[in-house]
Amino acid sequence: MNFDFSDDQKFLKNEARKFLEAQCPTSRVRKVLDEDAKSFDEDLWKAVGEQGWLGAAIPEQYNGLGLGRLELCVIAEELGRAVAPIPFASTVYFLAEAVMLAGSEEQKAYLLPRIAAGEVIGAMAVSEGPGVTSASTLQATVEGGTLNGVKLPVTDGDIANVALVLAKENGKPGLFIADLTDASVTRDALKTLDPTRDAARLTFKDAPVRRLGEAGQGFELLEQINDRAAVLLAFEQCGGADRCLEMAKSYALERYAFGRVIGSYQAIKHKLADIYVKNELARSNAYYGAWALNTDAPELPVAASAARIAGSEAYWFASKENIQTHGGIGFTWEMDCHLHYRRSRQLSLVAGAPRVWKERLVSQLERRNAAA
Amino acid sequence: MDFKDTPEEAAYRQQVREWLAANAPKKREGDPDPLGESSDGLAASKAWQAKKAAAGYACITWPKEWGGQGGNPIQQVIFGQEESAFPTPGNPFQIGLGMCVPTVMTFADEDTKKRFVGPAIRGEEIWCQLFSEPSGGSDVAGARTRAERAPDGSGDWIINGQKVWTTGAQFSDFGIVICRTNPDAPKHKGMTMFWIDMKDPGVEVRPIHQMSGGSGFNEVFFTDLRVKDSQRLGAVDDGWRVSLVTLMNERLAVGGASGAGWSAFLESARQTPGLDGGAAIKDQALREKLADWYVQAEGLKHTRNRTMTALSKGETPGPESSIGKIISAVQMQELANSAVEMLDQYGIINDPSLAPLRGAFQASLMSAPGMRIAGGTDEILRNIIAERVLGLPGDIRVDKDVAFKDLPTGR
Incomplete structure (x- = not known):
């Protein structure tokens, strides 16, 4: 039994933490939060690129580092812990993974080296309005190689230059690669719960696109991409949730009320124990997801669902109870608690809300049960 | 990251498999629950334990001179995994070999160790642990059972009092008991540990009638039970420290709650009519709960895999191994209740001939509080x-700093 990361991977995680503690203190995150004109931390993005992280899982033939997904998992955890204000997930977990999964040789050769070099910022353009996007609600259409439609919210849509767009072609859903720098694309920045991450409304008017993968396979492909991203996002969630527990613990040990530190009251102790338990369950599920992702196991859809559900629950719980542990000061803009509360919402919604994943998980368990 | 054995582990597993194939019972005998009311299975349990002991598998991590194999914890885990594939009889020796006998081995003299370790490991003698009392379950250091020096100057001790929730007392031969020896000292500083003969006329064992209807535990009463000073484990008034050694040995015995789990719920929900005549599994509220239970169960399973990994590397498992029962016991209760409510009015029936899964959810519901x-x-x-x-x-x-006799007791 070797259900753990290797020493090399742990070393990488440790290096990533040190790097982000120096390059991404919350004062840097707050610059993106507070300045309307700033939609991500460009210097950090550049520095992360120089570390090779953007191409960590991209094969060497496309100028990546050719490491596995497990290396990406440990980096993701540290980015989540640091609440990093960069389009890493959109570019690496979604776009790069999608291209590696379903891209033609030409698409791979064009996009992957550019992603590794930090020249491409990616975006996933799926949602078109309130509620779950499905084949019956999907409006965007592709005809004769051009796309028309409106997508919102698109995470990193205002800063990305390449988007993966879900649209119908001949009535069948497909995924399409769009160049967002083209004049046919209009972008409007959106205000969101998490201003440390960019988001936009994208309007496509006869925008030239190229299909990714098979025709009519849009939702199937999207599910596979989401499974991969979900595991990596779960590591970000674990990193954030653990950081919340640390913040809550350290405040509970220094704050006095009624003549003693609040961490000596069972109401607080049991609350923090509950956070710990949820975080460990999330971590164990994320590890299994990491194994499934790295080995491309048939268990991936179920493992990714479990990792996403547990990660979303843990980060949500830890981020809200961290504020509660801090009391009034935790509700101020100046305290960092709300950075995590905001990011926990962003991470839970970006690849579909937890209830969508729960439904997906149970459907798969049902099929497994029926087959048994 | 993988789930494979190391070459050493694989070799050990193979050796265990071969031994089990040649020696393990092929069909179950007696009562599978070693803590159940009947002792039908006891003979089968003792016979299986003797076989394991003869081959060194009874206490794998113990030194060879004490009947063990000098093995490591991962080998113990491997044996447990492989053994669970066979219909072996229940194991009423766990508390003795996991907690009581290690305490005896730490604190008793050589003669006492030689007298007890062999028969315990071979399953000839069963031990129980007498800590909890009516006045204190969580608060073990609140023990009131008294041990006083005999007035005849022999150095013997006379024990009077009551223990409760003693697992397996009804078929135990010996036990370790923590007693109050100095009520004038603060609670942690006035207790002493002894081993006792459970068959002594001064010991009376009465089964507890649980709310679930079963009787897996006992009350144990001591009336002028006389024990030799040589039966003392550790120094006089140092029993708290001795009990910590006992409880430290408990950590590998930590198990989760079992009972009907998420897959039984899913199976049941597919077969039970729900709202509007469709199957109950179509109910979105139940589906969300099922997802949560699955994710928790998987989380615990993979937490155990992380613990095993630490053992496999020769490390001490991290604190994550402590989360199991907090999750599994509550889940057992909530899942059982949802399964019962899913049956609507019919859920109240727990007759095994009528209730789905022979009433497993109803049984789970009633044992979960415990x-x-x-x-x-x-x-x-x-x-x-x-x-x-x-x-x-x-x-x-x-x-902490108050004489035990001056502590408020509420009655």
């Missing part, structure tokens, strides 16, 4: 995580 208390209540486990894992301060104690 799971949330036994082996550390939900609340005590949260304290343990908060204090030992997270490093938060212990509770402010009003009972």
Whole structure:
């Protein structure tokens, strides 16, 4: 039994933490939060690129580092812990993974080296309005190689230059690669719960696109991409949730009320124990997801669902109870608690809300049960 | 990251498999629950234990000179995994070999060790642990059972009092008991540990009638039970420290709650009519709960895999191994209740001939309250995580520096 990361991977995680503690203190995150004109931390993005992280899982033939997904998992955890204000997930977990999964040789050769070099910022353009996007609600259409439609919210849509767009072609859903720098694309920045991450409304008017993968396979492909991203996002969630527990613990040990530190009251102790338990369950599920992702196991859809559900629950719980542990000061803009509360919402919604994943998980368990 | 054995582990597993194939029973004999009311299975359990002991598999991690194999914890885990594939009889020796006998081995003299270790490991003698009392379950140091020196100057001790929730007392031969020896000292400083003969006329064992209807536990009464001073384990008034050694040995015995789980719920929900005549599994509220239970169960499973990994590397498992029962006991209760409510009016029936899965959910529902208390209540486990894992301060104690006899008792 070797259900753990290797020493090399742990070393990488440790290096990533040190790097982000120096390059991404919350004062840097707050610059993106507070300045309307700033939609991500460009210097950090550049520095992360120089570390090779953007191409960590991209094969060497496309100028990546050719490491596995497990290396990406440990980096993701540290980015989540640091609440990093960069389009890493959109570019690496979604776009790069999608291209590696379903891209033609030409698409791979064009996009992957550019992603590794930090020249491409990616975006996933799926949602078109309130509620779950499905084949019956999907409006965007592709005809004769051009796309028309409106997508919102698109995470990193205002800063990305390449988007993966879900649209119908001949009535069948497909995924399409769009160049967002083209004049046919209009972008409007959106205000969101998490201003440390960019988001936009994208309007496509006869925008030239190229299909990714098979025709009519849009939702199937999207599910596979989401499974991969979900595991990596779960590591970000674990990193954030653990950081919340640390913040809550350290405040509970220094704050006095009624003549003693609040961490000596069972109401607080049991609350923090509950956070710990949820975080460990999330971590164990994320590890299994990491194994499934790295080995491309048939268990991936179920493992990714479990990792996403547990990660979303843990980060949500830890981020809200961290504020509660801090009391009034935790509700101020100046305290960092709300950075995590905001990011926990962003991470839970970006690849579909937890209830969508729960439904997906149970459907798969049902099929497994029926087959048994 | 993989789930494979190391070459050494694989070789050990193979050796265990071959031995089990040649020696393990092929069909179940007696009562599978070693803590059940009947002792039908006891003979089968003892016979299986003797076989394991003869081959060194009874206490794999113990030194060879004491009947063990000098093995490591991962080998113990491997044996357990492989053994569970066979219909072996129940194991009423766990508490003795996991907690009582290691305490005896740490604190008793050579002659006593030689007298007891062999028969215990071979399953000839069964031990129980007598700690909890009516006045204190979580608060073990509140023990009131008295041990006083015999007035005849022999140095013997006379024990009077009552223990409760003693697993397996009804078929135990010996036990270790923690007693109050100095009520004038603060509670932790006035207790002493002894081993006792459970067949002594001064010991009376009465089964407890549980709310679930079963009787897996006992009350044990001591009336002028006379023990030799040589039966003392550790120094006089140093029993608390001795009990910590006993409880430290408990950690590998930590198990989760079992009972009907998520897959039984899913199976049942597919076959039970729900709203509008469709199957209950179509009910979105039930589906969300099922997802949550699955994710929790998987989380615990893979937490155990992380623990095993640490053992496999020769490391001490991290604190994550402490979360099991907090999750599994509550889930057992909630899942059972949802399964019962899913049956609507019919859910009240627990007759095994009528209830689905022979009433497994109803049985789970009625034993779950005990799971949330036994082996550390939900609340005590949260304290343990908060204090030992997270490093938060212990509770402010009003009972630490007060003579035991002066502590308020509420009655």
